[in-house]
Amino acid sequence: MRIEVLAGPWLGRLSLSALPTDSPVAAGAALVAVLGALGVAGYITAKGRWGYLWREWFTSVDHKRIGIMYVVLALVMLARAVIEALVMRLQQADAINQSGFISAEHFGQLFSTHGSIMIFFMAMPFLTGVINYVMPLQIGARDVSFPVLNSISLMLTAAGAALVMISLVLAPFSTGGWSGYAPFTELRFSPGVGVDYWIWAVTLSSIGSTLTGINFAVTIYKKRAPGMHLFRMPLFCWTALCTSILMIFAMPALTVATALLALDRYLGMHFFTSGGGGNMMVYANLFWLFGHPEVYIVVLPSFGVFSELFSTFSAKKLYGYTSLVLATMTIAVLSFTVWLHHFFTMGQSAHINAAFGIATMLIGIPTGVKVYDWILTMFRGRVRFTTPLLWGLAFLVTFVIGGLSGILLAIPPVDFLVHNTTFLVAHFHNMLIPGTLFGMIAAYQFWFPKAFGFRLEERWGRVAFGCWVTGFYLAFMPLYVLGLEGMPRRSAEVFDEAFRPWLLLAAGGAVLIVLGMAALVLQLAMSIRHRDRNRVTVGDPWDGRSLEWSTSSPPPEYNFAEVPEVEGRDAFWTMKRSGRAYPALDRYAPILLPENSAIGPWLGVLGLATAFGLVWRIGWMAGLGTAGALFAVIGWSFVRRSGRTVGERQVERTETRWHAALVAAVPVSREHECDPRNRGLADVAA
Amino acid sequence: MSVGSTTGKRRHPGLNLHESDAHPSDGEVMFGFWVFMMSDAVLFALLFAVYASLGVNTAGGPGPHDVFELGPAAMETLLLLLSSFTFGIASLAMKYRRGMALLQGMLALTLLLGLGFLGLEVHDFATLQGKGALPQVSAFLSAFYALVPTHFLHVSLGCVWIVVMMVQLRMSGLDRTTRTRLLRLGLFWHFLDIVWVMIFSFVFLRGML
Amino acid sequence: MDGDGGFRRELRDYVVGLVLALGLSGAAFALVAWDPWPARTTLGVVAALAVLQLVAHFRCFLHIDLKQSHRDDLQLILFTAVIIGLMVAGSLWIIFNQNQRMM
Numbered sequence: 001m002r003i004e005v006l007a008g009p010w011l012g013r014l015s016l017s018a019l020p021t022d023s024p025v026a027a028g029a030a031l032v033a034v035l036g037a038l039g040v041a042g043y044i045t046a047k048g049r050w051g052y053l054w055r056e057w058f059t060s061v062d063h064k065r066i067g068i069m070y071v072v073l074a075l076v077m078l079a080r081a082v083i084e085a086l087v088m089r090l091q092q093a094d095a096i097n098q099s100g101f102i103s104a105e106h107f108g109q110l111f112s113t114h115g116s117i118m119i120f121f122m123a124m125p126f127l128t129g130v131i132n133y134v135m136p137l138q139i140g141a142r143d144v145s146f147p148v149l150n151s152i153s154l155m156l157t158a159a160g161a162a163l164v165m166i167s168l169v170l171a172p173f174s175t176g177g178w179s180g181y182a183p184f185t186e187l188r189f190s191p192g193v194g195v196d197y198w199i200w201a202v203t204l205s206s207i208g209s210t211l212t213g214i215n216f217a218v219t220i221y222k223k224r225a226p227g228m229h230l231f232r233m234p235l236f237c238w239t240a241l242c243t244s245i246l247m248i249f250a251m252p253a254l255t256v257a258t259a260l261l262a263l264d265r266y267l268g269m270h271f272f273t274s275g276g277g278g279n280m281m282v283y284a285n286l287f288w289l290f291g292h293p294e295v296y297i298v299v300l301p302s303f304g305v306f307s308e309l310f311s312t313f314s315a316k317k318l319y320g321y322t323s324l325v326l327a328t329m330t331i332a333v334l335s336f337t338v339w340l341h342h343f344f345t346m347g348q349s350a351h352i353n354a355a356f357g358i359a360t361m362l363i364g365i366p367t368g369v370k371v372y373d374w375i376l377t378m379f380r381g382r383v384r385f386t387t388p389l390l391w392g393l394a395f396l397v398t399f400v401i402g403g404l405s406g407i408l409l410a411i412p413p414v415d416f417l418v419h420n421t422t423f424l425v426a427h428f429h430n431m432l433i434p435g436t437l438f439g440m441i442a443a444y445q446f447w448f449p450k451a452f453g454f455r456l457e458e459r460w461g462r463v464a465f466g467c468w469v470t471g472f473y474l475a476f477m478p479l480y481v482l483g484l485e486g487m488p489r490r491s492a493e494v495f496d497e498a499f500r501p502w503l504l505l506a507a508g509g510a511v512l513i514v515l516g517m518a519a520l521v522l523q524l525a526m527s528i529r530h531r532d533r534n535r536v537t538v539g540d541p542w543d544g545r546s547l548e549w550s551t552s553s554p555p556p557e558y559n560f561a562e563v564p565e566v567e568g569r570d571a572f573w574t575m576k577r578s579g580r581a582y583p584a585l586d587r588y589a590p591i592l593l594p595e596n597s598a599i600g601p602w603l604g605v606l607g608l609a610t611a612f613g614l615v616w617r618i619g620w621m622a623g624l625g626t627a628g629a630l631f632a633v634i635g636w637s638f639v640r641r642s643g644r645t646v647g648e649r650q651v652e653r654t655e656t657r658w659h660a661a662l663v664a665a666v667p668v669s670r671e672h673e674c675d676p677r678n679r680g681l682a683d684v685a686a
Numbered sequence: 687m688s689v690g691s692t693t694g695k696r697r698h699p700g701l702n703l704h705e706s707d708a709h710p711s712d713g714e715v716m717f718g719f720w721v722f723m724m725s726d727a728v729l730f731a732l733l734f735a736v737y738a739s740l741g742v743n744t745a746g747g748p749g750p751h752d753v754f755e756l757g758p759a760a761m762e763t764l765l766l767l768l769s770s771f772t773f774g775i776a777s778l779a780m781k782y783r784r785g786m787a788l789l790q791g792m793l794a795l796t797l798l799l800g801l802g803f804l805g806l807e808v809h810d811f812a813t814l815q816g817k818g819a820l821p822q823v824s825a826f827l828s829a830f831y832a833l834v835p836t837h838f839l840h841v842s843l844g845c846v847w848i849v850v851m852m853v854q855l856r857m858s859g860l861d862r863t864t865r866t867r868l869l870r871l872g873l874f875w876h877f878l879d880i881v882w883v884m885i886f887s888f889v890f891l892r893g894m895l
Numbered sequence: 896m897d898g899d900g901g902f903r904r905e906l907r908d909y910v911v912g913l914v915l916a917l918g919l920s921g922a923a924f925a926l927v928a929w930d931p932w933p934a935r936t937t938l939g940v941v942a943a944l945a946v947l948q949l950v951a952h953f954r955c956f957l958h959i960d961l962k963q964s965h966r967d968d969l970q971l972i973l974f975t976a977v978i979i980g981l982m983v984a985g986s987l988w989i990i991f992n993q994n995q996r997m998m
Contacts, residue, residue: 145714210725218718221967248721249978252729260736260832269821269828270745271736277743277825281993282736285986289732336981340989348992634850640863720968724975731979738983739990760924767916770956774909782902876956880949883920887945891927895934 012617013193020171025087025102030169037165059596061147062557063132066154068451070129071444073158077121078437080165082517084114089475089510093503095493107492108175109194113164115178116198119294120205121161123432126440127301128157128212131240134447135216137548137555138234140225140564140571145218147594153208153215155604160204163611167197170616174198177490179291180261182272182283187265193615195265199258200611206254213247216240225547227566231325234546234569235318238325239304242332243297249336250293257286266614281346288339296335298432300328302439303370306392309442310374312542313389314381315670317570320373327366327373334363344415353412360410364403371400384670386542387461391442394469395434402430405480423483426476433472441468441520449541449680453553454531458674460523467516475509478502536680537661541673543682545573550581552658553680558591558646561655576684582662588648588655595644599636603629712866719870723877726840730881733836734888737829741893745824750893753819753827755810759890762806763882766841769799770879777872780860789860790852796875797848800841807838830889837885840878847871912955919948 020026044050057065087102088110094100102110136144144150167173174194176185180202185195220241224233260271261283270276272283311318318324340348340356374396383389405427408414418424441464449455482502487494494503527534539553547564548555550572562585568574575581606629613621667683741750776792779785814820821831851871854864923944926937953959959968 145718214718214721214725217721218714222714222717248725249728249975252725253732253982256729256732256736260828263821263828263832267821269831270743270825271740271828271832275745276823276828277740277745278828279740279743279825279990282739282986282990285739285989286732286736289982289986333977336978337985339985346993347996348989349996352989352992630846634846637850637867638854638857640858717967720971724971727975728979728982731983732986735983735986738987742994756924756928760920763920763924764917767913767920770916770952771909771913774912774956775906778902778905778909781905784902873957876952879916879956880952883916883945883948883952886920887923887941891923891941892938894927895930895937 010618010620012613012619014170014616014618018170020169023103023106026106026168026171030171033165033168054601055596058601059151059598061143061151061594061597061600063136063144063147063150064451064555064557066150067129067131067133069154070125070132070157073154073161074122074126074129074440077117077125077161077164079517081114081117081122082514084110084117086507086510086514088114089503089507091492092494093500093507096497096500096503097493097495099493102492104492105172105175108490109171109173111490112174112177112194112198113167116202117161117164118432119178119298120202121157121164123298123436123440124205124209125157125161127243127298127436128153128209130305130440130443130447131216131236131243131301133451134443134548135237135240136219136223137450137551137559138237138546139220139223139228140547140560140566141219141223142559142563142591143594144215145223146215148597148599149211149215151597151600152603153212155600156208156211156607157205159604159608159611160201160208162608163197163201163204163615166612167194167201179287180258181287182261182264182280183274183278185261185265186273187268188273195261196615199262199265200614203255203258203262204607204611206251206258209247210251210255213244213251216244217248220244225563225566228571231322232566232569232571234304235307235321235324235328236301236304236546238328239300239302239307242328243300246293246297246300246332246335250290250297253286253290254294257283257290260286262614281343284343284346285339288342291342292339293335295431296331299435299439300331302395302436302443303328305439305443305446306374306395307377308546309388309392309446310377311570312446312545313384313386313392314378315384315543316377316381317545317573318373319376319379320369321569323369324373327369330366331363334359334366338363341410341415344412345419350412357410357412361407364407364410367403371396382670384673386674387456387458387465388442388446390462390465391438391445394465395438395442398430398434398438398469398472402427402434405430418483420488421483422479422487422489425489426479426483429472429476429479433476438468446542447548448527449534449536450539450548450553450555452531453537454527454534455536455541455674455678456527457523457530457534460519460526464516464519464523467512467519471509471512471514471516473509474512475506478506478509482506533676534678536678537658538665538680539658540572540576540682541678541680543573543576543670543673543684545570547571550575552661556651556654556658558593558651561585561588561591561651576682582659584659585655588651590648591646591651592643593646595641597636597641599632602632606632712862715866716869716873719873723873726877727881730833730836730884733829733833734884737833737889740825740829743825745826747823747827748817748819749826750889753814753817754890754893755813756890756894758806758810758813759886762803762810763886765799765803765806766879766882769796769803770876772796772799773872773875777868780865780868786855786859790855793848793852793855797845797852800845800848804838804841804845807834811835833889834885837878837881840874840881844871844875844878847874908955908958912951915951915955916948919944919951 020030044053057069060066088107091100091102091107132144132150136142164173172192172194174180174185174190174197176190176195176198180195180198183189220237263269264271264273264278270278272278272280274280307318307324338356338360340352341360344353409418409424409427445456445461482499485498487496487499536553539551539555540549542549550564551559564571572581606625610622610625610629613619613623613625662681665679665681666677667681668678669683672678772792772795776789776796779789779792819827821828848871851864851868854867858864923941926940930937953972959972961969
């Protein structure tokens with residue numbers, strides 16, 4: 001009875017039967033999600049922090065705060081997706097000639113959410129967050145070009161992530177994988193709301209990412225400090241620029257793919273259906289027009305991070321700067337020429353496969369150039385094996401292995417043999433875990449002291465590193481073997497006893513990775529607890545080379561009291577060596593900053609309402625959400641904003657306090673950079 | 687007062703304003719809008735590619751020859767091209783300070799032409815429905831209804847934007863904000879023209895051949 | 896301030912743009928209406944007219960030209976054209992090839 005009341009016309013297809021009560025695992029996950037959300041909300045309420053969060057964070061347009069919020073979002077989603085991975089590995093280790101502990105339907109949802117989250121709600125927010133935080137500081141800017149747009153992008157991405165989290169409670173999610181291939185995802189074969197969840201979550205995030213790409217590209221083009229020519233930018237900014245360009249030009253393909261799929265599902269059109277003249281191959285084509293550049297969107301920023309790490313921790317300038325820049329640009333352009341290698345087996349002629357296979361192998365060349373450049377950066381340097389650098393080393397070795405298996409896959413006949421097996425799963429995890437995740441974790445370890453004013457504990461960082469890297473090899477190397485033995489990917493059950501030892505090994509690796517995740521959490525908790533002994537207020541704990549290290553830690557909201565003049569590459573390093581770092585200003589000027597704005601969170605909420613209404617066919621909600629968003633934007637355009645001025649007095653107070661800490665700090669040599677003596681002032685004489 | 691932008695000394699070309707009216711960071715806004723339009727251009731290009739891929743799949747339903755008509759398409763083209771011209775005059779009225787009456791009048795004329803275009807298109811869509819050419823009939827029609835109405839939607843948003851600008855001009859006259867907004871609206875409006883040229887050439891004219 | 900001269904010069908740009916736009920579109924429509932040539936030829940000419948009109952719009956309405964100071968936008972547009980070319984040409988190559996093999 002009650003269910004019918006709930007399923008009234010104003011609730012569309014939504015009813016109590018959406019609750020995942022049939023499976024204990026799914027119900028448990030939903031419960032954890034609900035309790036987690038309630039717990040966090042309860043904690044904030046108890047502490048009376050809602051007002052603070054709203055004023056200082058949610059409505060903030062400061063690129064640093066937005067960057068931090070992106071990374072927090074990414075870490076939360078990472079936790080969920082890693083646990084899902086563990087459940088899948090345990091299921092496969094268990095379900096050999098028996099049905100295992102979760103249903104095939106549930107397994108399908110798991111690999112779909114795992115993939116979608118890892119790409120759209122972990123990798124993308126993580127790299128967007130890091131670029132947001134670091135890039136403006138590195139080019140000597142006070143903010144990005146469009147600070148309010150930045151907040152809107154964040155909130156749209158968060159709305160997409162929220163939709164995926166909601167699907168845990170009001171189930172089900174799609175079983176169509178992260179790529180949502182038609183015609184399986186068409187209404188006829190996936191009649192439930194799962195695919196709709198996927199469509200709208202991904203669409204929200206792709207709109208957010210397109211806007212982010214525009215914002216970053218314009219910032220890098222137009223907001224560089226005087227003297228910061230393009231070819232003087234730190235390499236991380238170059239990778240940020242190329243990633244932004246890829247976002248600008250590749251994201252529309254995803255938007256078109258999901259929009260047309262939605263038209264098929266909602267209005268009964270025939271783009272990708274099996275009948276009515278539809279062509280499912282057009283979907284695969286559109287999706288990978290986005291999907292392949294996407295691979296480089298998530299990999300390039302890590303390349304930038306590692307470039308910074310290798311040179312900083314080897315105390316050497318980057319070897320082959322120009323070749324690294326050219327390699328990055330080449331990769332960005334070539335990434336638009338290889339998308340077909342994701343569907344070699346779709347039935348086109350051999351000569352087309354050959355063309356795209358060759359294009360794919362070509363990408364290996366600039367990537368190889370980069371690897372040599374990084375190795376040569378360390379060559380004869382004074383390499384310090386800090387936690388961030390360890391991730392870098394693990395990346396170098398692991399990424400090359402993954403790259404080699406990629407060259408194998410670029411050969412169409414080989415691809416035909418291992419197509420749709422776990423060999424492929426092993427390959428792309430072998431690229432994306434070191435190439436994206438390790439890079440982002442390294443970035444987190446490297447720039448955390450910049451953002452929060454204290455270093456992360458090395459010891460737990462090393463434990464996390466050990467668990468992740470060992471766990472990675474254990475979890476994914478067996479999948480190469482299994483793939484060659486013919487195990488299909490995405491199988492809820494397998495029927496070959498010979499797979500058992502490898503699947504057990506892989507499950508063990510997944511357990512280790514979850515432990516690595518736990519070690520990261522512990523590291524953070526321990527570091528917050530012992531923050532006083534790890535403070536690096538002065539701001540330069542690693543003897544850094546680029547401008548972000550020339551500010552206090554954390555940097556003031558205006559970043560630079562006076563925008564620095566740049567005279568070459570490694571700007572801050574040169575300043576330190578020539579005694580021009582930390583100039584004392586005798587006069588301070590007032591600084592104009594953008595005002596906070598509530599339009600971002602509002603558009604996020606309205607976007608979420610629209611998407612939720614569309615998923616469950618709740619017409620009024622979708623309509624109100626869309627109309628609300630339109631009116632919010634129009635209304636906002638009538639508000640006159642003059643910006644917020646930080647007075648010279650306040651600038652002076654902040655700067656004086658920092659200079660006092662600077663004078664009090666003892667310069668620390670590199671041998672002591674990981675112990676409490678390090679207050680963030682580098683000994684440049686050493 | 688020191689403002690974040692420092693490389694803005696080089697004026698941006700899309701900034702078709704007098705030196706005295708242009709603020710250094712306005713170039714940034716214009717360039718950002720250009721980048722957005724290029725992203726939007728990719729979106730349209732892909733819809734064209736989908737149309738080209740699926741256009742032959744009429745699945746026994748009506749084909750391009752049965753549903754397209756030259757007359758209305760030519761009329762729509764005329765209205766849209768004229769509206770680009772009237773918007774151009776509006777931009778000049780703003781740049782050379784030829785008075786608010788001319789500026790508002792030209793915007794109103796542009797709006798009318800835009801609405802006329804939309805009206806004709808609505809009529810077209812209704813005629814198509816009358817001929818049984820619904821988007822659900824075939825992949826060809828689905829692709830058509832994805833491409834042309836997306837342009838229609840863009841023009842509608844452009845019309846809303848013109849109305850908003852007319853109100854804002856009335857409220858606060860020409861200042862930095864309204865000036866750059868009008869410039870961006872101009873880019874958007876001219877850009878939609880280009881998309882329409884592609885639509886009539888590669889959808890209507892090609893379909894009539 | 897370059898008062899009247901500038902206004903007239905720029906007005907002329909727009910007038911030229913309008914005349915070109917109307918002329919080129921008119922020619923394309925007329926060609927299809929009268930249909931004097933085989934379809935393939937007409938299609939080629941219509942496509943060429945469309946490209947010409949695209950250039951005319953960029954030049955006269957969007958003020959894109961080859962001046963040094965306008966290079967940012969020009970490069971952006973050319974890069975976009977390359978990407979669009981890769982995407983559209985590649986897609987059609989793949990899909991038409993598959994269509995052919997399914998016949």
